[in-house]
Amino acid sequence: MNLTDLRKNGALGVSLAGAATLIVMFMLVLVFYLIFSGGFPALEWSFLSEYPREANMAGGILPAIVGTSVMTIFMTILVVPIGVITALYLSEYAPKGVTRKLILTACNNLAGVPSIVFGLFGVGFFIHFVGGSIDNLFFADKLPQPTYGTGGIMWAAMTMALLTLPVVVVSSVEAMRRIPDDHRQASVALGATRWQTVYRVVIPGAIPGILTGVVLAVSRGVGEVAPIMLLGAVKQVQELPLALNSKFMHLGFHIYDLACQSPNPQKAMPMVYATATVLLSIILILNSLIIFLRHKQRKKSGIVSLTGNF
Amino acid sequence: MSEPDLKAQFYDRLSARVIKIVSFVSIAGILLVFTSILYEAVPLFFSSAPQTLPVSKEAEPPLFLGFSRSGQQLSAGWPDGRIKNWTNNYRKIEPDIEKPSRNQKIESMVLGSKGRFAFLLHKNGELTCWDFKKGKQRGRLVPDKPLAELRISPDGRVLMGIGRESGLYLFRIPRLGKLGKVAFLDGTRIIDARFSLWEKDLIAFLDADHNFTIWNREEITYHYNFTKFTPTCFAFSNGGDSIILGKSDGRAIRWHLGTNRVMADYPGVKGAVMNLQSGRDGWNFAFSSDRETVMYNLTTKKELFRRKEGGRFALNDSTEELLIFSSSKGVGLVEPDSRYADFSFNTSFRKNWFEDYRKPEWIWQPESELEPKYGVWVLLFGTLKATAVAMLFSVPVAVLSAVFISYYLPGSLRELVKPMVELLAGIPSVIVGFLALMWLAPWLSAHIFTRELVSRWGIEYQQLNVMVAGMALGFAIIPIIFTISEDAISSVPSSLIQASLAMGATRWQTIKRVVLPCALPGIFASEMLGFGRAVGETMIVLMSTGNPGIIDFSPFTSLRTMSATIAIELPETPFFTTHWRMLFLIGGIMFLITFFINIISSTVITRLRHKMEGTA
Numbered sequence: 046m047n048l049t050d051l052r053k054n055g056a057l058g059v060s061l062a063g064a065a066t067l068i069v070m071f072m073l074v075l076v077f078y079l080i081f082s083g084g085f086p087a088l089e090w091s092f093l094s095e096y097p098r099e100a101n102m103a104g105g106i107l108p109a110i111v112g113t114s115v116m117t118i119f120m121t122i123l124v125v126p127i128g129v130i131t132a133l134y135l136s137e138y139a140p141k142g143v144t145r146k147l148i149l150t151a152c153n154n155l156a157g158v159p160s161i162v163f164g165l166f167g168v169g170f171f172i173h174f175v176g177g178s179i180d181n182l183f184f185a186d187k188l189p190q191p192t193y194g195t196g197g198i199m200w201a202a203m204t205m206a207l208l209t210l211p212v213v214v215v216s217s218v219e220a221m222r223r224i225p226d227d228h229r230q231a232s233v234a235l236g237a238t239r240w241q242t243v244y245r246v247v248i249p250g251a252i253p254g255i256l257t258g259v260v261l262a263v264s265r266g267v268g269e270v271a272p273i274m275l276l277g278a279v280k281q282v283q284e285l286p287l288a289l290n291s292k293f294m295h296l297g298f299h300i301y302d303l304a305c306q307s308p309n310p311q312k313a314m315p316m317v318y319a320t321a322t323v324l325l326s327i328i329l330i331l332n333s334l335i336i337f338l339r340h341k342q343r344k345k346s347g348i349v350s351l352t353g354n355f
Numbered sequence: 356m357s358e359p360d361l362k363a364q365f366y367d368r369l370s371a372r373v374i375k376i377v378s379f380v381s382i383a384g385i386l387l388v389f390t391s392i393l394y395e396a397v398p399l400f401f402s403s404a405p406q407t408l409p410v411s412k413e414a415e416p417p418l419f420l421g422f423s424r425s426g427q428q429l430s431a432g433w434p435d436g437r438i439k440n441w442t443n444n445y446r447k448i449e450p451d452i453e454k455p456s457r458n459q460k461i462e463s464m465v466l467g468s469k470g471r472f473a474f475l476l477h478k479n480g481e482l483t484c485w486d487f488k489k490g491k492q493r494g495r496l497v498p499d500k501p502l503a504e505l506r507i508s509p510d511g512r513v514l515m516g517i518g519r520e521s522g523l524y525l526f527r528i529p530r531l532g533k534l535g536k537v538a539f540l541d542g543t544r545i546i547d548a549r550f551s552l553w554e555k556d557l558i559a560f561l562d563a564d565h566n567f568t569i570w571n572r573e574e575i576t577y578h579y580n581f582t583k584f585t586p587t588c589f590a591f592s593n594g595g596d597s598i599i600l601g602k603s604d605g606r607a608i609r610w611h612l613g614t615n616r617v618m619a620d621y622p623g624v625k626g627a628v629m630n631l632q633s634g635r636d637g638w639n640f641a642f643s644s645d646r647e648t649v650m651y652n653l654t655t656k657k658e659l660f661r662r663k664e665g666g667r668f669a670l671n672d673s674t675e676e677l678l679i680f681s682s683s684k685g686v687g688l689v690e691p692d693s694r695y696a697d698f699s700f701n702t703s704f705r706k707n708w709f710e711d712y713r714k715p716e717w718i719w720q721p722e723s724e725l726e727p728k729y730g731v732w733v734l735l736f737g738t739l740k741a742t743a744v745a746m747l748f749s750v751p752v753a754v755l756s757a758v759f760i761s762y763y764l765p766g767s768l769r770e771l772v773k774p775m776v777e778l779l780a781g782i783p784s785v786i787v788g789f790l791a792l793m794w795l796a797p798w799l800s801a802h803i804f805t806r807e808l809v810s811r812w813g814i815e816y817q818q819l820n821v822m823v824a825g826m827a828l829g830f831a832i833i834p835i836i837f838t839i840s841e842d843a844i845s846s847v848p849s850s851l852i853q854a855s856l857a858m859g860a861t862r863w864q865t866i867k868r869v870v871l872p873c874a875l876p877g878i879f880a881s882e883m884l885g886f887g888r889a890v891g892e893t894m895i896v897l898m899s900t901g902n903p904g905i906i907d908f909s910p911f912t913s914l915r916t917m918s919a920t921i922a923i924e925l926p927e928t929p930f931f932t933t934h935w936r937m938l939f940l941i942g943g944i945m946f947l948i949t950f951f952i953n954i955i956s957s958t959v960i961t962r963l964r965h966k967m968e969g970t971a
Contacts, residue, residue, distance in 0.1 A: 055863025059763060065755035066764075069837070070772070072830055073779050079794055080786060127381045134378035138371060148382055154953035155385055157884065158946055159891020161918045163388065165942040168925060170391040207384055214381075238367035268783030271893035271918070275925050297785040297894075304789045305898055314793070321786050332781045336774045 077325065084322025087315040093323070101281060101303055102313045106320055111285045112198070112293035116273070117266040119202030120209065125259055127206075128213030129248075132255075135214070136221040137243055149218065156211035164272030167204030172196060172276070196277025197290035204272055209262035216261065220254020220342070221247055253342035257335055264331040268324070270297035280306075296324045389946060395939035400700070402692040405660050410441055410448055410678070413685040420669040420678045420686070421466040424511070428470025429669075429678055431686055436461050438473055440487050443688070463504045467528075468511030474528075476505050476516070482526070484534060494534040498524055508550040509635070515558065517545045523560055540570070547588040552635045553595055561589055567598075569612075577612055584608075590633040590640060592653060594710035594725045599653070601628025601642050609653060611708070618708040621651050624665065632670040638726055639693055641670050641677060648679065650691055654707065654726050655699035660691035698933045703731040719904030719915065721924070721934040728904075729937055735944070736906050737914035741896055742889040744825025744910070745832060750882055752829075753836035761845045762866060773841075780834035788898030791827035792819070796899065799823060804911070816911045819901035824914070827895045832885040839884055839960070843877020844870060846967050876963045880956035887952035891945055893918040917941045 051057075095105030139145040176194035184192040224247055232242040248255075270278075278298040286293035300320050307313040410429065419432040429448070432438040436459050442449045463476040472493065473485045480501045484494040502516035502524065514526040514534070521544050527535040543562040551557035557576075559569045565586055569577035585603040592599060597611050597618055606623040610616075626644035633640035633653070641650040643665045650660035650670075660677065669678040677689040706715035710725045717736075718728040760772055796818050809816040847870045855865040871878075901913025902923065921938050928935045 053861045053864060055861070055867065058863055058867070059759070062755040062759035062763065065752045066759045066772070068752055069756050069779070069833060070775065072833075073775055076782060076786070076790060079790055127377055130374050131378040131381040134374045138374055139378075150954070150957065151382075151385060153957055154950055155388070157887050157891075157953040158388070158949055159893065159918060161891065161893040161921050162392065162942045162946045162949075165395075165921060165925070165939055166388045166391055169395045169939060170387065173930065174391070207388065210381060210385065238363050240367040240370040241363060243370070264781055268781070268785070270783070270785045271897075271922055274922060297783055300785050300789055301894060301898065304792055317789065317793070321789060324783060325786060328781050328783060329778070332774075332778045335777070 080318065080321045080325050083315075083318030084320075087319040088322055092319055097281065097316075100308060101299070102307065102309060102316060106294075106296070106299060106316075106323065108282050108285060109294040109296045109299045109320065110323070112278075112282070113267060113296045115286055116198055116202050116205065116293060116295065117263055119198065120205040120266045121259065121263055123203060123206035124209050124213055124262055128210050128258070128262075129217050129255055131210075132214050132217030132221060133243060133247070136218050137239070137247060149215075152211045152214050156215060159271075160208060160269050161271040161275075163204055163208040164275040166207070167200055167272060167276045168196075171200040171203055176200065193290050195290070196275070196292065197288075198277060198286045198293045199289040201273050201276040201278070201293070204276055205266050205269065208269070208272065209265055212262045212265065213255075213258040216258030217251065217255045220251035220257075223254065224250040253338050257338045257342065260331055260334050260338065264328055264335075267327055267331070268297060270295065270301055274298050274301070296320055296327075300324065389943075389950075392939055392943050392946060396936055396943050399695045399698050399933065399936045399940060402659070402695065405689050405691040407684075408448065408688040408690070409684060410686040410688055411439065411450065413680065416666055416680050416682070417686065418461065418667070419464040420667050420680065421464075422669050422671045422678060423466055423470025424468040424509070424672065425470065426671045426673050426676070428466070429688070430466050430470070430473060431678075431680075432461060432464040432473070432475070434460055434462075438464065438475070438485070440470075440473075448688070463502070465505045465507045465514070467507065468509070472528075474505055474507065474514055476502055482514075482516070482534060484528075496526065496534040499539075500524075506548060506550060508555075509552060510555065513550070515548055515550065517548050517560075520544060523548055523558075525558075549589065549591060551595065552591050552593065552633075559589070559591065559598070561586055567600075579615055587628050588631045588642075590631045592633055592640075592710060593635060593638055596710050599631060599633055599640055599642075601631040603627040605644055605647075607631065607640075607642055607651075609708075611713075614713055619653070619656060621656055624649055626665070629665070630667060632668075634670055634675050635672040637675050637693070637696075639670075639675050639691075639696055641668065643668055648677075650677065650693075652693070652696040652699075654697055654709070654728075655702045657696050657699050659693050659696055660689065695933045695936070697727050698729060698937060703729050705732070717906045719920070721928075721937065727934065729933070730904070731937070731941060731944075733904055733906050734915060734917040734920050734941060737900070738890055738896075738916040738918070740821055740914055741824045741828055741900065741916055742886060744821050745828035745889045746882065746886060748826055748829035749833045749836055749885060753833045753881075753885070754840050754878055757837050757841040757844055758866060758871075761841055762862065762870070776834050776837050779830075780838075782831075784831055784892060784894040785898075787827050787831050788895040791823050791895060791899035795826065796820075796823045814911055815909065817901060817913045819899055819913050820911045821900070821914055822910055824896050824900045827899050828889050828892055831892060831895055832888050835888055836881045836885040839881030839956075840874070840878045843874040843881065843960075843963060846877075846964070847873045848967055873967075874963075876959045880959040880963070883952050883956035883959075887949040887956075890952075891918060891949050893922050897922050917945055 092105045093110065094107055096107055098104035135145060135149060172194060179193040180188060180191055228246050229242055232246045273295050277292050278295040279292045280302050282292055282294050300317055303313045303317045415433055417431040418434050421430050427443050429441045429443055430438060460478040461475050462478050465474050471486065471488050475483050475485060477483065480497060482496045482498060483492055486493045498516060500522060501519040503519040504517045506515040512528055514528055516524040518524065521542060523540045523545050525539065529535065543564060545560050545562050548558065548560035556572045557569065561567050565581040567579050567581065568575055586600045587603050588601040590599045596613060597609050599607055600610050601607050605626055605628060607621040607628060609618040611618045624644040624647035626646045628642050629644055631642040638653045639650060639659060640653055641648065645665040647665050648662050648668055649658060651658055664681050666680060675693050679689055680686050706717055708715040709718060709728055717730040717733045719730045719733040720728040760769055764772065800818050804816050851869050851873065852865055855869045896916045897919040900915065900919065902915040902919055903913050904915050921942060925938050928938065
């Protein structure tokens with residue numbers, strides 16, 4: 046092979062492109078390696094089942110696990126029905142026109158609005174407007190000590206629900222759109238009402254797609270820290286977050302707090318790595334679930350989609 | 356119709372209605388996000404009209420108006436010797452009229468710091484002290500030379516008299532208002548003199564030959580002769596590094612004592628500036644000529660108050676209210692809306708000369724002990740700098756690997772690699788930030804930018820710098836750029852590719868000449884989306900940039916971004932202050948940037964998809 050052939054075949058370009066792919070894979074492996082190798086030695090059962098001690102530098106992360114789970118469950122309960130119903134409206138009920146298209150575009154774009162902006166929204170609207178009004182109406186005797194007009198797990202969950210709403214709506218609409226119109230027409234021809242068609246045909250067919258959206262939302266809810274830190278995530282709690290307005294610990298916030306604001310970062314290091322291992326494992330499990338659901342969906346519809354993730 | 360059909364129809368109608376209502380609620384919720392952020396930021400741009408509280412109906416303009424240090428005692432004095440005192444008890448003004456025992460005409464008057472004593476300079480040259488509480492005269496003194504005006508020190512212990520012809524005289528005020536002479540400075544005619552707002556024993560004065568002098572009662576610490584303009588009066592700024600000068604042309608300037616340069620210029624009043632006062636607790640100041648009165652913020656030059664009547668006025672130190680006299684309404688208390696005086700859109704995006712600096716600079720430091728510094732541009736710059744490095748790092752890697760994976764990887768491997776990239780997208784940013792902080796930054800400074808290298812290059816290397824942040828941020832946006840580019844690249848119609856290959860082009864030539872040009876809009880859109888994601892990313896930049904609020908062009912120094920600023924400052928900021936609303940403004944800017952980027956790129960993608968479908 047002479048030089049011209051090399052240039053023609055793009056030897057340089059192809060090797061660069063291959064190198065780029067290797068870099069991406071390498072970085073992925075590196076992240077998992079660094080976190081898991083640092084975290085597994087410190088990972089014991091007691092780490093998952095105990096409260097933190099000595100300014101979070103010893104003990105476990107039980108409140109953070111519970112806080113993250115409770116917040117995410119709250120969020121899921123809120124976002125799934127609303128998101129799916131909105132998707133149903135957009136896909137099955139709304140007149141096909143400019144408005145519907147506009148709403149879908151807005152939804153799509155809101156998925157890209159920075160999470161910290163949602164955090165700001167939560168502070169301005171939920172904490173100050175809604176929470177402040179509740180305090181003034183029902184807890185006026187406790188003021189100026191706020192009851193609901195301060196960060197709490199409910200406000201965090203509601204803000205996160207709004208943040209993940211576009212994800213659920215967009216992926217559900219996509220899934221519903223993939224159901225062929227023939228199926229709907231067949232259902233209607235058999236005498237089914239619109240609701241019966243939606244309930245018996247559209248929703249069952251779209252379930253894998255909807256579930257993908259839900260898992261994506263959950264995975265964002267678990268991993269997103271920026272809005273949470275404005276909405277009631279704290280360093281330490283005395284008890285598990287069982288009231289609507291209680292402050293809570295969060296795995297991601299715990300990592301940030303230990304890494305950036307710990308009085309003794311060196312001593313806190315094993316704790317951070319172990320917490321990051323727990324968080325990354327959860328994300329890994331959720332992502333495997335997404336891959337599994339996608340696979341199922343693909344087998345069902347025969348259509349490959351990759352854009353749903355974003 | 357049979358029974359079950361009715362039931363089905365009922366459910367059908369019910370569900371349609373419920374679905375409609377719920378979806379409208381959720382769409383409204385989405386719209387709410389932006390409106391509520393705007394709702395918190397918009398008050399910055401508006402101020403309400405100044406409110407005037409009438410104090411006393413008077414026909415004649417007073418010689419003197421004043422507040423006590425606490426601001427609760429208001430007083431006024433007239434040339435014929437009448438003095439009046441009011442107590443401002445939470446906006447309820449109670450008259451407390453007193454008259455000095457000897458009904459002599461007065462030349463000048465000041466109120467003691469606690470509002471209990473008034474010091475009067477009589478037409479006949481006598482200096483007396485009046486006790487409001489007891490209603491009688493306390494001290495009496497006849498100065499050697501006739502005085503024109505009086506000043507009192509902030510602690511209320513020293514009285515200063517400006518000589519009618521020349522000189523400056525200081526009098527000690529022991530307890531109970533007795534007066535004693537301490538020191539005097541003879542020389543030229545003084546036109547204005549002030550005590551420093553904070554430093555005891557520091558006195559400044561301006562003479563008729565435009566010499567400005569600061570004297571600490573032992574030696575002269577500052578002297579300057581103004582030649583380019585004619586100063587008529589002055590006041591110290593709150594910080595003490597600068598003074599505010601009123602000029603004969605009606606304008607005011609802020610003069611930096613360290614560099615002898617003008618820091619800022621304020622459009623002023625008609626006629627020469629006669630009275631000028633600055634607040635001790637805030638950064639607002641007011642001045643008047645015989646025709647107009649204005650109030651400005653020192654930093655932002657925002658005009659807070661203006662009226663078409665001049666003369667004497669007083670500025671309250673803590674609440675920044677003005678006590679004024681108008682010929683139609685008499686004495687009144689004006690409350691200008693100074694809530695957001697320290698914000699202006701212009702100064703947020705421009706270099707500003709702040710009190711503790713020697714030249715204009717871009718600074719973000721809202722909770723400074725001196726002037727609050729809201730240089731939003733610093734944060735925008737930090738965000739753009741970090742994002743630019745992230746793009747440099749991630750775009751080649753992501754686009755090249757998209758090409759490689761679409762056209763060079765066998766199908767089975769492709770199915771393995773793509774989910775891995777998706778997994779990359781799922782890694783929480785707090786973990787990426789943590790690794791940047793704890794692993795990447797120390798590793799770079801230990802192995803690449805070692806101490807020897809840094810000192811050989813003679814650069815300033817901070818461990819948490821824009822390279823670290825940009826690499827981490829780039830890592831986080833690789834998946835989005837990859838996925839969208841891959842989508843665009845692999846949706847290039849195979850007919851085009853086959854045509855190119857059939858003409859004898861190699862695979863690489865086809866990619867270079869056919870695939871990439873076709874997919875270019877999609878690749879561009881992917882980069883836009885990546886850019887938008889990087890602008891909004893919070894945890895990575897929060898943890899890996901060091902967050903100082905300054906502008907620096909070096910690639911090896913720390914920076915502060917908009918998102919990190921919100922995350923750090925919002926939890927600690929008091930509600931509804933300028934600072935709090937500024938954070939919402941920054942959030943609004945971020946929202947707009949990302950929203951428009953998303954709209955542009957999604958339009959590009961949709962259009963491209965239509966085109967590809969048409970060709971195929």
